[in-house]
Amino acid sequence: MDLNLTPHEEKFRIELRGWLRENLPEPWPEVAGGSETDPGYLEHLRKWQQTVFAGGWSGIAWPKEYGGRGASYIEQAILQEEMAAADAPPQIGVIGLSLVGPTIIAVGTNEQKKRHLSKILSGEDIWCQGFSEPNAGSDLASLSTAAERDGDSFVVNGQKVWTSFAHIADWCLLLARTNQEATKHKGITCLLLDMKTPGIEVRPLRMMSGESVFNEVFFTDVRIPAANVLGDVDQGWGVALTALMNERANLGAGLYAMFRRTVDSLVEHAKNMRRGGRPLAADSCVRQKLARMHVELEVFRLNNLRALTRLSKTGMPGPEASIQKLYWSEYNQRLCQMAMEILGPQAQLSGFDGGRWAYNYLRARGNTIEAGTSEVQRNVIAQRVLGLPRSY
Numbered sequence: 001m002d003l004n005l006t007p008h009e010e011k012f013r014i015e016l017r018g019w020l021r022e023n024l025p026e027p028w029p030e031v032a033g034g035s036e037t038d039p040g041y042l043e044h045l046r047k048w049q050q051t052v053f054a055g056g057w058s059g060i061a062w063p064k065e066y067g068g069r070g071a072s073y074i075e076q077a078i079l080q081e082e083m084a085a086a087d088a089p090p091q092i093g094v095i096g097l098s099l100v101g102p103t104i105i106a107v108g109t110n111e112q113k114k115r116h117l118s119k120i121l122s123g124e125d126i127w128c129q130g131f132s133e134p135n136a137g138s139d140l141a142s143l144s145t146a147a148e149r150d151g152d153s154f155v156v157n158g159q160k161v162w163t164s165f166a167h168i169a170d171w172c173l174l175l176a177r178t179n180q181e182a183t184k185h186k187g188i189t190c191l192l193l194d195m196k197t198p199g200i201e202v203r204p205l206r207m208m209s210g211e212s213v214f215n216e217v218f219f220t221d222v223r224i225p226a227a228n229v230l231g232d233v234d235q236g237w238g239v240a241l242t243a244l245m246n247e248r249a250n251l252g253a254g255l256y257a258m259f260r261r262t263v264d265s266l267v268e269h270a271k272n273m274r275r276g277g278r279p280l281a282a283d284s285c286v287r288q289k290l291a292r293m294h295v296e297l298e299v300f301r302l303n304n305l306r307a308l309t310r311l312s313k314t315g316m317p318g319p320e321a322s323i324q325k326l327y328w329s330e331y332n333q334r335l336c337q338m339a340m341e342i343l344g345p346q347a348q349l350s351g352f353d354g355g356r357w358a359y360n361y362l363r364a365r366g367n368t369i370e371a372g373t374s375e376v377q378r379n380v381i382a383q384r385v386l387g388l389p390r391s392y
């Protein structure tokens with residue numbers, strides 16, 4: 001594997017840096033504590049997404065016919081790295097961009113592609129992912145929200161939970177049971193649900209970080225046109241797997257850039273902050289911790305390149321995506337823990353670096369649960385990468 005960028009990729013990076021210099025918005029004052037529950041912050045993100053879209057930098061790895069650039073996955077990784085390095089605002093509608101869009105491209109009808117793809121790229125439509133239920137998380141195929149056929153529609157009743165961004169979403173990628181007789185993986189259908197449809201109630205849940213960005217969602221006789229079935233009726237399990245693999249695969253490069261900035265910023269603090277009259281970095285324990293975080297981050301970067309190489313060759317993320325999900329979520333928790341240990345009690349203050357260390361520490365706890373728990377990722381790796389038998 002050649003880990004150097006090709007001249008074409010270098011040119012791409014330079015062009016992007018030039019565009020970022022011209023177009024980056026003024027820093028948003030609340031960035032560290034910016035929350036999707038704040039309308040001002042949301043407006044800031046929406047404007048930025050429109051600028052990115054107008055510049056032709058949204059969904060660049062999507063085929064040109066669907067509004068992308070047909071760029072390579074390496075170019076997409078470069079874009080995510082450069083955005084993070086330039087401190088660009090995060091992209092709004094990350095579920096639409098990383099998970100729903102690629103799934104509609106893979107199995108959607110022409111009508112669905114025409115209706116949804118460009119609005120995902122521009123941030124005009126925000127999506128949420130209505131998969132988990134109170135009794136169906138890791139064992140997602142046990143879901144019981146029902147969609148019953150009635151003429152040209154499906155009528156949905158049931159409940160979802162932990163639905164990130166449902167409180168601001170225009171659309172939901174919904175999994176519902178359409179066949180009570182079939183075995184549990186066979187009777188599920190994936191539907192595209194307009195969140196303005198009557199009968200939907202969204203109740204925000206408060207996270208330990210203090211924000212309310214995920215929700216319970218209740219459905220009472222919610223009508224969805226049959227034309228909004230994504231893929232085939234009763235074949236939604238395969239569609240869900242496509243969506244989940246895209247979710248796991250698309251996160252890597254952006255996260256690498258984010259962790260790189262965190263490690264670099266910790267290193268700077270360790271050099272400049274003093275405790276007992278000496279820089280923090282003079283303490284051998286601090287140096288050990290920082291070196292360890294740097295090395296582990298390099299491992300993550302190289303594994304990302306491996307996953308991208310496979311994606312470039314096959315067009316489909318493989319079970320290696322589970323290695324990445326497991327790795328980044330547990331890495332981030334170690335990193336946040338070490339940051340608190342190195343920086344000391346002041347890192348818990350909202351006035352220190354805009355409260356970002358305390359926020360990151362609390363938010364990281366959910367990393368090993370969201371997008372599939374660590375135990376489930378290890379099961380996937382055991383079975384699908386190592387070829388071990390199923391557990392009982």
Ligand SMILES: Cc1cc2nc3c(=O)[nH]c(=O)nc-3n(C[C@H](O)[C@H](O)[C@H](O)COP(=O)(O)OP(=O)(O)OC[C@H]3O[C@@H](n4cnc5c(N)ncnc54)[C@H](O)[C@@H]3O)c2cc1C
Nearest residue numbers: 129130131132137138162163164366369370371372373375
């Ligand atoms: C921050 C955050 C955001 C989220 N956003 C969304 C969203 O937008 N949309 C959505 O649909 N869901 C979302 N989720 C839900 C998430 O996907 C589920 O929480 C996750 O899949 C786990 O399901 P569960 O909570 O029901 O736990 P359970 O599946 O009940 O698991 C409980 C414990 O048992 C373990 N366990 C379960 N099965 C096995 C097994 N076979 N072998 C070994 N151990 C096992 C798990 O690892 C876990 O430790 C989000 C969750 C979080 C934390």
